[in-house]
Amino acid sequence: MTVIVTPKKAAAKEVAKDASMKKQKEMMAAHYDRLTNAPQTGEKVAATFVPGNLNELMLCFGLVNNLPEVNAIQNGLRRTSGAFVLEAEKIGHSEDVCTYVKSDIGMMAKGNLAPNGKKFPNPDVLLLSYTGCFTFMKWFELLREQYKCETIMLHTPYMGDGKITQNMIDYMVKQLKEEVIPTLERISGVKFDIDRLREHLRKSAKAEDDLVRVLQSAKAKPSPIDAYFGGIYYIGPIFGAFRGTDDAIEYYKFLRAEVEERLANGLGPVTPDGDMGKEKYRLVVEGPPNYTSFRQFWKMFYDEGAVVVASSYTKVGGVYDFGFRHDPDKPLETLAEYCLGVYTNRSLPMRIDMLANYINEYEADGLLINSIKSCNSFSAGQLLIMREVEKRTGKPAAFVESDLVDPRYFSAANIKNRLESYFQMIEQKRASARAAA
């Protein structure tokens, strides 16, 4: 008889985390508990999206927010999204479309369980306030078909000409006044109070100040943060259910203090394997990450001493680093401006300007694009973005491909090879620059 001896599994190494990460984890857990307990507590639930979310407004009506993209991300990180995507394809969804959508639909088909293991409640309303992505519209039509609940549309026009016009603002404010707010009043049973909205907006602005300070700390050398892999944690509360709350103010104050301490001590970012070693490469990254192999992807960077100093993905739920803050003095207009200004609602030339400026301002070595198979909003046009940013900055750019939450489209060996070649390219550029000097 042949006996197969399985080697003993090594004890899992503890993942290093900032105190702020631990704090955020607690916040998220509390939020998921509140959400899944809604049927017992009687709280009303609104499903809505990250880009263009109207959290301050929802807080005015006491609605608990459920964000399907965040659920898909959670499922990606927990490696359950692959089965959900397959399930959605089995019931008729195309292999070509967004895997966030399919992960969500598949999750519903498989019991609709939240990360805490409890069932997600059915939403009382789908707040289809979206910006920068057509898929969102279809996604909520699909959810509406399942939940058969009321759906409110807030249409955000696209900044095709690189500017926000008065017509866009008027259109959005009128939608808010005459459709969104009255419907939320009816569903929640709570009368709209504009002063309450102003108060939440004031709180948002406070947290936004601290978030900007954190993200801009990456201008220092070495950067105390990783503005892509780490940045995804930093944006969590403000892009999710916490913008406009005291919790968010407290979290970002705490985070800022933590980052400023690292800055004062000349430290680099904290990675899952502990403090990052010497900073060798500074990158700007365009596009969302892959979530099913998130740590493996990140490791490919920090093992080589590469830190991301700015990223476009951390602007997908709001662009704050050019001065925009939620403004309590013009409560509805500011919600419109917020929605209009998010990264994927910006024209391609605007995106190119942003990325080229990041490379210059953050003194980066170049641009890396992680092109996502199922996200046309980000991906269509990225090859032109790459060439144009290279041309303008004189810095090399590289292109890797993966997917959001579909593990079938993460090829670790290919991505690693590309990254290694890219780092060599940066070295060569540096050597030529030294020789020229």
Added chain:
Amino acid sequence: MDASLMTSTTAGIVSRATELFEDLSFATARAWKAAEPGRKVVGYMPIYVPRELIHAAGMLPLGIVGGGDQLEVIHGDAYYQSYICRIPRSTIELGVSGRLDFVDGMLFPSICDVIRNLSGMWKMMFPNVYARYFDVPQNYRDDIGGNYYVNELSELRHDLGTLRGKPITDDELRHSIVVYNENRRLVRELYDFRAEKPWQAPAAEVYLVLRAGLVLPVEDHSAMLRDYIAAAKAEERPRRDNCRIVLTGAFCEQPPLNLIKSLELSGCYVVDDDLLLVTRWLIGEVATDGDPLRNLASAFLHQSESTAAKYEPDLKEKGQHLVRAVKRSGAEGVIFAAPSFCDPALLDRPMLQHVLKDAGIPFIAFKYAENSGQMQPIREQAGTFADSIKLWSGA
């Protein structure tokens, strides 16, 4: 062919339409522009732009729906990843190869993220060409989406007036609305005739005649439609024992002509479709008195086709346009034909299929690209579908 036969027989008219279809250098549009100094051409992509505004400026609206299966894409692929549909890459190819060098402006309507982003690429790549992302409302109240849309139309009107060097007047716009009303009436007449007698107006012919409307001046296209309808009514053609289907999902990137032919060859008469929707996007007449922009906006909000790029505010209405199309045209089934990687069509498809299932309407689905060459699998699938309808439907 004798010149009179070119306008009095279906073969002659279709031959002319085929020439226009196959001409990837847009010779007719170039000739139109060269015929008088100062003439301008404004291109537009699917699904819908108000062509009346371009016409009112004395310009030629030129429909650009990619390069089809005859265009070799050399440069365009360098701009797109493999998982993005084909229409933007072949459109870029048309641009960088100089085939659109006579085009003075390009409009990129609100349809999906790919066409949306292409508007910005066009601005970067062809900085001397007027390029505009043309947004439309997803709110259908006159005082909300309507006002927004009127202002968007005003901006476009202003820009086109600037492009020609003279503002567009209300009377010019009213005249253009009349001209396009007539064109849409003829297209509807053709569709009604085909639904009634599909053997008299084969889908590929109807498609070619419609497609000619993307490159011809509208007045010439209306004349072609009149001629074709008259000729198709006059000529007796053999009737096959085909089933009748509605083709849906093909509203942006166009299927190869061979695909449309293959459907009929395999036993499916196409009695309605969503190809080239711009030619009949507005249902019914646009009012010609009063404020022309308000009239165009009202038609868009209340009398326009349903398609995946539009939000359907009423759950009960979702997909009903397809059920109505089936009933109206006497179809026995639906074929979902969507371009690969087409987000709107492919995301909408499961919802539409549920509606059809509830209504007891059979359907099949496949994907294509504008340059798909292999028709055998599609013929087999459509043939089996036709057989199943003939053998078992309603039996």
